Amino acid sequence: MLFWQMAWRNVWRYRRRSLLTVLTISLGLAFNILMRGIGDGFHEQMVDNSVRAGIGHIEIHRAGYQRDPALLKTLPDLPLLERVAPATPHLIGCSFRVLGDGLASTAENSSGVRIIGIVPETERTVTTINRAVIAGQFLDEQMSRPVLIGERLAQSLGAGLHDKIVLVVQAADGSMGAQLFRVAGIFRSGSPDLDRGVVYLLRKDAQSLFSLGDGVTEAALLLDSSESVAAAQRYLASRLAGAPVEILPWYVVEPFLRQFIQLDDAFFYIIVLILFFVISVGILNTVMMSVFERVREFGVMMALGAKPRQVVRLVIQESGALALLGVALGATLGSAATILIAYTGLDLSHYAAGASALGITTTVIRPELTSQNVIVSCLSVMLVVLLVALYPAIKAARLRPVEAIRHI
Amino acid sequence: MNVVLAAAVLLWFAFAAPGAEAPDALTIARKCDAALKGRTERGKAAMTVQTPEWHRTLEMTFWYDYPDKTFIRITGPAKDAGTGTLRLGSNMWTWLPSVERVIKIPPSLMLQAWMGSDFTNDDLVKESSLPTDYTHRVAGETNEDGDLCYRLIATPKPSAAVVWGKLVLLIRKADFLPRREEFYDDHGTLEKTLYFDQIRKAGSRTYPMRWHMVSHVKAGHETTLTFTTLEFDKPVAAEIFTRQNLERRF
């Protein structure tokens, strides 16, 4: 208790130096929290965009489809799936689709395309593609053989609204399927892959084109947030146990996305490491100075009977006090900054071109503040400060009273 | 005197004896290529495609005017009858009777299967030439089903627009007809094997009338091409290889 008192008072003894140290720690921590928040917000956005562009939070296929897709690998036991999937916890929407590949052709040009057969009503609840339509309209069950194509595909095929496009595919029975479709709408999703290589048909038209009968290739589920994936997966796995299906979360369907996030996180940690290193150097300097200035005092202390480890404790407690102040201030500043920017949003439209290459379509980022983020950052900073202070503390404890007392 | 005579006889045998000199690899390749292709070809064939899930047989009539003109018309079954493929140089079109449209096959799809078979668009178009686009060496001889064959290894030249890493051909020593062609990718993996059999007379030539392609990448996928009639080097009208011909209602 006595040492705590001394430690605390020693902090205020060197007022300016302490203030500077506290400021350094707090700014470093605040920066850490804010950047982490922006990073997390950014990643959540990316995941959200991808998920809503088509992959959903969870995809269900016949087992083995992901590894080796084939037209004939349609969903087994469709009635069971149509009962189970819509009752998934945290579900916002569920869509059953037909997937295949083929050739889209006009008089001008041909292009290989992904063909997705959808039911417009349910598709709306799962993806945002209907909001990306820039000309014409989204698919409607009343239309006759409509097709929805991306802007870039429209350009390369030279196809405009209401023009006819031939879709040629290899059907499920091996024969060549070819049908004419009329362009009902053109979309701009912002993702080059979608805009250039995907066409949407009414599911019944796709089934007819591919000679699939009632077959459906996948069920895509949209949840309220990516945090709910684990719970939804558990539910589906238990209700669909025994059925030859694969239940895939978004990061298995699109591992690139998660890998990118992990890579990004790794870069962030490197930056944080460098930051901590810089802060450590500053603190080390401060603590060493304050120890050096008090060599005589430590000598007297030890002559009077204080044990070396008590001296270590004193120095560590001083640094600990500085760290606590710095962390308290830093956590407050960092959290406040994160909340403020989350409210106003971070507009990255300057970097839109690069962003769309990564599949990001909205360019306003809202940082996230999580208690985990804040707590981990605070603890890391405290740990670093205490570790750094250990060196001068031990040096102080190793002083020989005889020499220390003679020190001026 | 006897020694001189004996030496002379030996020398004569060494140089003049027939068959003492094996042909070099390039010659073998040239002769094989020439044995398989005429200046022009026309005929009828049946192609059966087999997969674990389905099998189908297509009947077709075809015309070739080497090196760069091809025309194929599917004559059966009814669902596919009327479909046509025209190739002029590096361009390829297909006529689809069901939608009454011609579609152009872009270069990016040249490796796609033709009509679901194990032959690709590229195979059909036969743009690459064995003698000119590859370097060759002979790696011994084997017996393929009673035929004594050269084993020819063809490696694509760096400038050649060829998708394979390596081809291995078993070519009959007697008439340079191929018995087998193995297709390897860039990593040395065997992707598919083409067997040639039913070798008999077709017009003025001896020819393998059955070509059987087996895929090693897709289990259970095989395609068999059987020629029912085949004529070589007869004149083929130029108007066959036109878009109008392609679009003609069959």
Place this chain on the structure above:
Amino acid sequence: MPQIELIHVSKTYRDHVSVRALSEVSLTLEKADFAASVGPSGSGKTTLLNLVGAIDTPDSGIIRIAGLEITATPASRLAEFRLRHIGFVFQSFNLFPVLSVIENLAFVPALQGMPKAEREARAERLLAEVGMGALRDKRPDELSGGQQQRVAVLRAILPEPDLVLADEPTANLDSENAALLLDMMGRLNRERGVTFLFSTHDPAVMSRARRLIRLRDGRIISDEVREP
């Protein structure tokens, strides 16, 4: 039993050059002695104090304090020994700047484990006894040099050590404050029987000592008992 015993004690400092600080010194002090060791710089008087105070260890010889052989005590236990048996007064900078007078006084009892109420009560009584109660809550930088030294003495005797060692305690004081300091120490010695050993070259201190030990070149050259 003598309070302090030194038997053939030697100490050499190996710095850039070897210096024989003490050479085969033998000495005995009794309880309540009021002794001064005197001599020029380098005579060994500070070394003598350091060794007696167990903040340094001799190269050879035996030292006993109140019967305890500190030369046989492991180095790790010396701090504990000092805590319980020795009081120190240094030439200057004795007090901890962040603690008040009463907290400075209570420092050693705090290290000994005495609870706060008790140790502060004792400190207050001692301050009152010498009439310095008003200084209780002042910080050292609010005191004069003389006041600081007197507080240092009080701090040294509060835990009732076996002996108090003072290394040139009057060196930085004017003659008036020096006298006040010596008065206090003399009184404590007489009234409580606290043993004092100074090292000094201040004649004022020498004149008050009842035992004068002269050192030169690490040896005792004279040791007289006198009436101050």
